[in-house]
Amino acid sequence: MIDPSIVREISEAHNEPDWMLKIRLNALELYNRLPEPKWIHGVEGLNVEDLILYKDPGVRPATSWEELPEDIRRLYERLNLPEYEKEYLAGLSTSLDSETIYSRVLEPLREKGVILEPMHDAVLNYPDLVRKYFSRIFPPAEHKYSALHYALWSGGVFLYVPPGVKLDLPIEAFFYISTELEGQFEHTLIVADRGSEVHFIEGCSAPRFRKFSFHDGAVEIYAAENAYVKFTTVQNWSKNIINFNNKRAIAERNAFVEWVEGSIGAKTSIVYPSVVLRGEGARTTMNVFSLSHGPYVKDGGAKIFHVAPNTRSTVVSKSVSSDGGVNIYRGLVRILKGAKNAFSHVSCDSLILDGESEASTYPHAQVDEPTAVFTHEATTVRFSEDQLFYLQSRGLNEEEAKGLAVLGFIQDILRGLPLEYASVLREVLNADFSGGVG
Amino acid sequence: MISIEKIRERAKKALPKTSFQPYGDSPTVKSYTDWSAFENAFSLPASSGKVSGATATDKLTSFSFQPEENRMLAYHFSHLPGAFVADSDTIILESERNSLALQHVLFCLDGDRNVHIEDLASTGPKSATLDMLVRPGAHVNLSVFISGQHSQYLHIRYHLGDSSELSVNSAVLGINTHVHHEFFLNGSGSRVSYSGASIRGRSDLITNAFVSGNDNVIRIAHAVFSAPDDFVVHRGAIRVARTSSGTDADMDSAFYTTGGLAVSAPMLEVLTDNVIRASHRSRDLSLSDEQILYLQTRGLPASEALSVYVEKLIEQYVGNLASDERVISAIKSFSESLPR
Amino acid sequence: MLEVENLSVRVDEKDVIHDIDLLLSPGELVVLVGPNGSGKSSLLRTIAGDPRYKVVSGRILLDGEDITRLPPDERARKGLFLAFQTPPEFDGVTLATVLLRAAGRERDPKAFSELVQAASRVGLDPSYISRPLNKGFSGGEKKRSELLQALFLNKKYVLLDEIDSGVDVDGLKQIAAIINDLVSAEKGVLLVSHNPALLQMISPNRVYVLRDGRIERSGGPEVLEDVLKAGFYD
DSSP: OOOHHHHHHHHHHTTOOHHHHHHHHHHHHHHHHSOOOTTOOSOTTOOGGGGOOOSOTTSOSOSSGGGSOHHHHHHHHHHTOOHHHHHHHTTSSSSSOHHHHIIIIIHHHHHTTOEEEEHHHHHHHSHHHHHHHTTTSSOGGGSHHHHHHHHHOOOOEEEEEOTTOBOOSOEEHHHHHGGGGGSTTOEEEEEEOTTOEEEEEEEOSSOBOOSOSEEEEEEEEEEOTTOEEEEEEEEOBOTTOEEEEEEEEEEOTTOEEEEEEEEOOOSEEEEOOEEEEOSTTOEEEEEEEEEEESSOEEEEEEEEEEOSTTOEEEEEEEEEEETTOEEEEEEEEEEOTTOTTOEEEEEEEEEEOSTTOEEEEEEEEEEOOTTOEEEEEEEEEEOOHHHHHHHHTTTOOHHHHHHHHHHHHTHHHHHTSOHHHHHHHHHHHHHHHTTSOO | OEEHHHHHHHHHHHGGGOOSOSSOSSSSOSOSSOHHHHHHHTTSOEEOOEEESEEEESEESOOOOOGGGOHHHHHHHHSOOOEEEEOSSEEEEEOOTTSEEEEEEEEEEOSEEEEEEEEEESSSOEEEEEEEEEOTTOEEEEEEEEEESSOEEEEEEEEEOTTOEEEEEEEEEEEEEEEEEEEEEOSBSOEEEEEEEEEEEEEEEEEEEEEOSBSOEEEEEEEEEEOTTOEEEEEEEEEEOTTOBSEEEEEEEEEEESSSEEEEEEEEEEOOSOEEEEEEEEEEOOOOHHHHHHHHTTTOOHHHHHHHHHHHHHHHHHGGGGGOHHHHHHHHHHHTTSOO | OEEEEEEEEEETTEEEEEEEEEEEOTTOEEEEEOOTTSSHHHHHHHHHTOTTSEEEEEEEEETTEEOTTSOHHHHHHTTEEEEOSSOOOOSSOBHHHHHHHHHTOTTOHHHHHHHHHHHHHHTOOGGGGGSBTTTTOOHHHHHHHHHHHHHHHTOSEEEEESTTTTOOHHHHHHHHHHHHHHHHTTOEEEEEOOOHHHHTTOOOSEEEEEETTEEEEEESHHHHHHHHHHOOOO
């Protein structure tokens, strides 16, 4: 049980209007009432309440280079990043050269009418806009931890793109307002108004060190008629973290939502992005990649609801399990009656690199629309002795060979990532497999 | 030898601690089976129903069920009047009016056998558990016909001996039917091939396989056909254990809905990299416009093309059960829901 | 006679056929050539009755009867057969079931053996007749399956949409022989092909060259010679 006074304190500290306090208190009540969700592995015996950092957890995670765990320091050195970037990633500085960022990035956005602000500021500056969508896309009542999130949320980003505005450069929020994204319960809300286009990138391929060990964030996306939103997450949480994330998008008529979700680190990760195709002709593509290298559990998946006619969904999920790693894919495609000519295709491949690792796939298709077309295919592949021998005969050792096999396996997903992310990801994977990290 | 009395005692002890299902079946549906109807049936007196093709016994040479597994099994075994050993090639299990029929049958199959099993709940609710031992080197062809107008629970555990082969055809027609086929491949060189269909009504069919031995092959294919107001489910998990090697496993789940809810959830748990194949797929079986056009250009009108397609499709899944009149009539009933 | 009169056709909001006139008589071999996208397949599909293709103007007559608005199965029954360029695969229904049912000959004891004979003529193992239709068939096997069906259903007008793709030289010889047999049996054969090897093995009565949905040129076998000499445009 968590006391309401803690929630009131947070709300007061941010000067929140009554309606936001009310959302928090209702969510707290739900949290106290709802049972522990039985479908979550890896959190048994976890006393979540002990892990909550009530005092502004978003501030610089490390105060000196030496404070960072050795494996992360070594990795940054290997990654050969410029000094300031290394420091930034390590949290030793709170932002990149902020003057440059303002003039080159944030000001041009502002001129187009784009709103990109810390979530707390947006609640105060644009209350009507925020209130219209906040908690309406991913409901607090979904399960115990979403309720907890809404009670304690702090930090996160609000992005609003006005009608017809098409942003051709991705918003790499991490580099602009990263402290906001470092919170334990950060909440990101993205609203793409009619006909707008935006690509939002959250996270970063290089491993991040956090002081907290339980993360319960949320992302809500609203794609209005004819809007396009691409949301890319590449997370590399350090190995002491349990990462829980509540993500959902609603796509209206002819809107297109693209998710690219890459998960490399974390001790336990539980993330199921979901999309509701609510408007006619709405579409979504979800590319999910998960690496569980070492005795960690990745529990992920995709949930798609086809509500309107002529909606399309495509899911490509690739997971790699090695050194005792566990990958779980839970998928749901629900095609409701009336979603005429809905089309959904899911493909799920798992690469298991050794005898100690595992991959499980639990897809559910629930359909009562006769004209729907649905296929789901899944295979589990291994790294065979032949493949290993072949690569060794070219001069690669076993670990390097495995790293290459993994890169080849996730080729499709790498294509969806912005260039610098893809190249850092490659380096991280290589490092991971040659004993660099973890 | 295990006595039924001992089994009953063990189940009675476990009963208070069990629940029908510990987890929700899916994010959107708490339960694919209506367990409340079974709970209601518990208020009826227990009976052995009608059993033909098997001999009654109060001792078993083998018993592989775990009554503690769930509430249904715990209740079933704690109230089981007696058990049976199959001794013919045709076994028919029927319910009895005003009672909850509880039946347990042990099958020991060796050599070359063709066995036909019918599980019928025509006059009352029933629950049946079948323990099926497929001996090393045996070649068994099995057809399982399941049909009920009352709540019906059927749980079959198949144990495959070394180098044995089992081929199963199944058809399910039920109004509140829960069927569990569980294949255990713990030896080496065994081969299972299962093909079945659930036609209309409300049924929840689970095909699970546990593979822990070497060089075992398992192929599961099941399709559900759902017309308006029906709720037909196929799900199941193939688990390839860490200790296994050389497994070749595939689950093919399909559905056809003309307006009823159809659920397809083929699941896979692979705990080792030593697999030849571990795959599954799920798909809808409706014909595309192109496929319908193709059949029309051969001279078949669209509605006839659809109905002959559905007819042959179901026949493919149920195998030799296709000639059973009850299956033929179920196919007709589903065809009536096709668009004209 | 199969007559296409002043036909204009739209599909997916695009005009693909403009004012085409074409004639096919029984015992004739007519060849349609043209670059990809010229409308050859669209024309065949329109004649066969694919509902996606909307006839904007003109008409199609089969032995004097206007079939422009008839559904595909009725056109088939009146004497038309279309061999698909990419035949779809089916679960469950076998080749035998579809053909016997379509021909209304399920109770005819001779029908099955005719199917077997047709299979050997096209070079398909008879076991294919009892397999789910086209499922798992290679490209070449699917083409043979189309020809088997053409032979068995015995329709007066046979439209062959690229019956040669995926087939080797020996296969092409077999196909050419079957085409010639169909023509000798007084069938009207309309062949769409890109394949110079096949085109060299047959003697058409008439050749139409299509470009951008229109007939650019038509004439006798000499048209084909010119086209072959000039090389194929794609």
